[in-house]
Amino acid sequence: MRILLVGAGGVGGAFAAIAARRDFFEQVVVADYDEAKAQAAAAVDERYVGVRIDASDAAAVEAVCREHRISHVMNAVDPVFNMALFDGAYAAGADYVDMAMSLSRPHPESPYEKVGVKLGDEQFAKAADWEASGRLALVGIGVEPGxxxxxxxxxxxxxxxxxxxxxxxxxxxxxxxxxxxxxxxxxxxxxxxxxxxxxxxxxxxxxxxxxxxxxxxxxxxxxxxxxxxxxxxxxxxxxxxxxxxxxxxxxxxxxxxxxxxxxxxxxxxxxxxxxxxxxxxxxxxxxxxxxxxxxxxxxxxxxxxxxxxxxxxxxxxxxxxxxxxxxxxxxxxxxxxxxxxxxxxxxxxxxxxxxxVWQTAVNPVVALELIANGTWSGAGVLGPEAFDAVPFLDLLTEYGSxxxxxxxxx
Amino acid sequence: MRILLVGAGGVGGAFAAIAARRDFFEQVVVADYDEAKAQAAAAVDERYVGVRIDASDAAAVEAVCREHRISHVMNAVDPVFNMALFDGAYAAGADYVDMAMSLSRPHPESPYEKVGVKLGDEQFAKAADWEASGRLALVGIGVEPGxxxxxxxxxxxxxxxxxxxxxxxxxxxxxxxxxxxxxxxxxxxxxxxxxxxxxxxxxxxxxxxxxxxxxxxxxxxxxxxxxxxxxxxxxxxxxxxxxxxxxxxxxxxxxxxxxxxxxxxxxxxxxxxxxxxxxxxxxxxxxxxxxxxxxxxxxxxxxxxxxxxxxxxxxxxxxxxxxxxxxxxxxxxxxxxxxxxxxxxxxxxxxxxxxxVWQTAVNPVVALELIANGTWSGAGVLGPEAFDAVPFLDLLTEYGSxxxxxxxxx
Structure with a gap:
């Protein structure tokens, strides 16, 4: 497993620190708009490197994925960038994990009664493509959701x-x-x-x-x-x-x-x-x-x-x-x-x-470990509910929490 | 009387409209950082012109005063610019009117018990210069103060x-x-x-x-x-x-x-x-x-x-x-x-x-009319309390208010 961790802020930094204690992956490429911040977060482990990325640009995300032969994109930036990362990962042939979902837009006439564009709608609209390609987008696996x-x-x-x-x-x-x-x-x-x-x-x-x-x-x-x-x-x-x-x-x-x-x-x-x-x-x-x-x-x-x-x-x-x-x-x-x-x-x-941020970051690390060792597998755009809860909760406990x-x- | 009105915002615009009905001055030069805004405010009367000014620059204020042979600088911008206008007017040999006073700075150790630099301190510190030159700075004549x-x-x-x-x-x-x-x-x-x-x-x-x-x-x-x-x-x-x-x-x-x-x-x-x-x-x-x-x-x-x-x-x-x-x-x-x-x-x-803004602007117009016709006169840095109140209140009533x-x- 070769992970592109996008975002070296609070949650990204905690993800880097938690994953550093595990051996289920080969490399983590920490990417941030601020390259120095990415490199600082990457300093935690010799399997990490820090690079610059523009998370708003799906083509740039795809390019970084291809350059580093990324198998899994881990999204740890503001959800406004979700679709660029989701699409960039798909274009690069990588699987995708995030801790939120694509953003909503209120109902134009009755915002406080009816839903407009719902959280995740833009991602679920592309679920068939991911499923047909046998590829996994695990969405909403942080705290909370997750x-x-x-x-x-x-x-x-x-x-x-x-x-x-x-x-x-x-x-x-x-x-x-x-x-x-x-x-x-x-x-x-x-x-x-x-x-x-x-x-x-x-x-x-x-x-x-x-x-x-x-x-x-x-x-x-x-x-x-x-x-x-x-x-x-x-x-x-x-x-x-x-x-x-x-x-x-x-x-x-x-x-x-x-x-x-x-x-x-x-x-x-x-x-x-x-x-x-x-x-x-x-x-x-x-x-x-x-x-x-x-x-x-x-x-x-x-x-x-x-x-x-x-x-x-x-x-x-x-x-x-x-x-x-x-x-x-x-x-x-x-x-x-x-x-x-x-x-x-x-x-x-x-x-x-x-x-x-620690509680948010530990869940995607646990999930990626379950994916890496084959305990969790699937294709399409899936929430954490789509997988067996027991191995997740056991592994979370093994992480000391x-x-x-x-x-x-x- | 040749007035430089600095600031074509809410109060400046109202000042221009109120003064336009009076005949105590020869010209009003409306000056704003945004020249178009100055010209729009100046369009209210043919005795007005609109020009650009950088109110943070005392030398620029002095230059505009000299170019237009200004006798009175009327400050209608945020009080952060007070000292530049006050000093620029003095340097140009003009009298000065504002609707606030120079800003305060809190006491460094006991901000909620003791005064630090008080409102107006910077202006009053220069009162002797104004008095010695026989020049008038009328401060705090808006609503409120005024x-x-x-x-x-x-x-x-x-x-x-x-x-x-x-x-x-x-x-x-x-x-x-x-x-x-x-x-x-x-x-x-x-x-x-x-x-x-x-x-x-x-x-x-x-x-x-x-x-x-x-x-x-x-x-x-x-x-x-x-x-x-x-x-x-x-x-x-x-x-x-x-x-x-x-x-x-x-x-x-x-x-x-x-x-x-x-x-x-x-x-x-x-x-x-x-x-x-x-x-x-x-x-x-x-x-x-x-x-x-x-x-x-x-x-x-x-x-x-x-x-x-x-x-x-x-x-x-x-x-x-x-x-x-x-x-x-x-x-x-x-x-x-x-x-x-x-x-x-x-x-x-x-x-x-x-x-x-109308209530704020009417008071300096009334004051300038009293200064123009010699009813109010004085030298130094003076508040409205330093002058006889009766002619002011009578003229305010004559203004319809x-x-x-x-x-x-x-």
Missing amino acids: LSDVFARYAADHLFSEIEELGTRDGANLVVTDDDGNEMFAPSFSMWTTIEECLNPPVVYEKAREDVDGGWFTTAPFSEPEVFDFPEGIGPVECVNVEHEEVLLMPRWVDCKRATFKYGLGDEFITILKVLHTLGLDSTEKVRVKGVEVSPRDVVAACLPDPATIGPKMTGKTCAGLWVTGTGKDGQPRSTYLHHVVDNEWSMREYGHQCV PWGIQELEA | LSDVFARYAADHLFSEIEELGTRDGANLVVTDDDGNEMFAPSFSMWTTIEECLNPPVVYEKAREDVDGGWFTTAPFSEPEVFDFPEGIGPVECVNVEHEEVLLMPRWVDCKRATFKYGLGDEFITILKVLHTLGLDSTEKVRVKGVEVSPRDVVAACLPDPATIGPKMTGKTCAGLWVTGTGKDGQPRSTYLHHVVDNEWSMREYGHQCV PWGIQELEA
Whole structure:
């Protein structure tokens, strides 16, 4: 296996560090728009090299793949580049792995009721080509989407006879402090992506509403607030509906009546996102500012600390998980939260990467190892739900990061 | 009188339109960084010409003054350019009028307790030069500062024997709606300046605390919230302390125990300003964004509608005024609100300019007319309080925009 890792930011750097401890691949080519950043990330292992890439240019991606005889393209850049990487990998004859899916576009008339172009639609539209070529595009295998999709498959195979709701619930109790010990605002994940997913109309799946584009419909941002009590000391966090890939992926492979994604944003973050939207600072359309042109959302991201660098100033845990309700294998009502918690103190000590990017990056490494050794195989555009969950969860535990099950009152 | 009007934005455009109806000057040279904008504003009257200027360059300002034999420089640009215009006017032998004062810099160690460099300090430092040359720099004659400073002098001369507090209180009930009739966020005044004044530590004057730099000290932003009931149907608005020139100007010429400035920002605006500060988007330091450098605050301003263009979409009234408490001329306790209200519907119909910029611009036109006819004269760096208030208030009324007095419970 010869991997092209595109993106040497927070998640790309953590991917490089995690994979460096494994022996399932021959080479990792770390590619970034900033060549020095790529080379810095590649310095972690002698099987790595760092190169420059323009991830917005499918032809450039194909050229880098051919030059380095790449077998698998690993996408670790902002999802705005998904299609260029997806198409570039296909053109080069490489398989493809990402941690998100192609972006959505809201319904032109009823953005908060109906779906427009859904997350992944552009990729699924090309699924037949990938399948016919016997090639694999594994999409949405990060955190999140990724691990909760694996949990969905596990729940369907081993825990439930009938599933009411597959409810992804992610939350954290992370705090970042500045040099003077004051709490500061510093998102642990790409602000560009956070704005994208939180301000887009959240998507919900309900099987009974297959009249509306296969059961998928939208709501207003930040809808259906709910306090979810996260395990391992994180505690209760207010969660709201957010547009997320799990809702589009799970119902394609796992039978369920409803699929949702709620994210524990918390009050302050919700206020910030609302203000950015009010001021138009979430926009990706360039504005002219004293002789130069910039996208306001890029400026917002540029003003915040790089999520890759805040690890040493951060304390707390992050939790990704899936709350499944329905009927257990024993015929009784069941409510179960399958989850994976990473303590920042642990990930910083063990890997030198903060817990959110570490948790995101570990899943594609595990998946690529399963693909490399033939445990996972397939062709087409597939989500994590399309594969057996057990070897994935076992290997994740072997990586030193176990998952858990919590039974809730059914 | 030959006026160089620097700045053809909202206030500059309104100044041009108001002055065009008067005959106290020979020529107005409208100058802007954007020459087309200057020429558009100059088209309002045949005594006007439009030229390009770099307001950040004192030598360029001097050159334009000399070329057009300017007698008075009228500053209608962001206060960041104040010193270049102030110095350029002096170098050219012209008098100078502005609607703000040179900017402050917070105290390096105790920004929310002590003043650092105060508003106007840089200008007052050069007062002796102006006085020695027999030249006048009239600072802070807009709204606000400006009219409330005139009110302060009026109150001291005609209404009060002893003044407890000179409390400037400005508020509005303006609403801007988009083409679909939905209320939208669109500040009626320069967002750059609003951020500057609202996020800087508010300054308060107390005579008894003359230990702390002449009685001036600072608090945290948005301090001492107070609901003030504005007249003429505007009603109650939550007001908070904001750094403003009146607090620095009034105690220099009018004896008072305390001077404050509170602005009716309202909850939404306060939240927005706090979020901008949390994210560092209020910063004027340039950040690097995908190959270009921009100041985040400039980007915020660029994302919002130009305040000069929102007039037709706006309804409501704006009120500037001074709440004076103390002992009346009759020896009895007195509490009086002197105020000036402009209805946007009126200013749009009469002048084609929205009420906030119209109210700001009318005051320097009135002042320049008083200077032109010799009613106001002086040398040095002077605030509006240094001149007799009565002719100003009479001429303002003659302009079609009367002021009012409201007695409150003392």
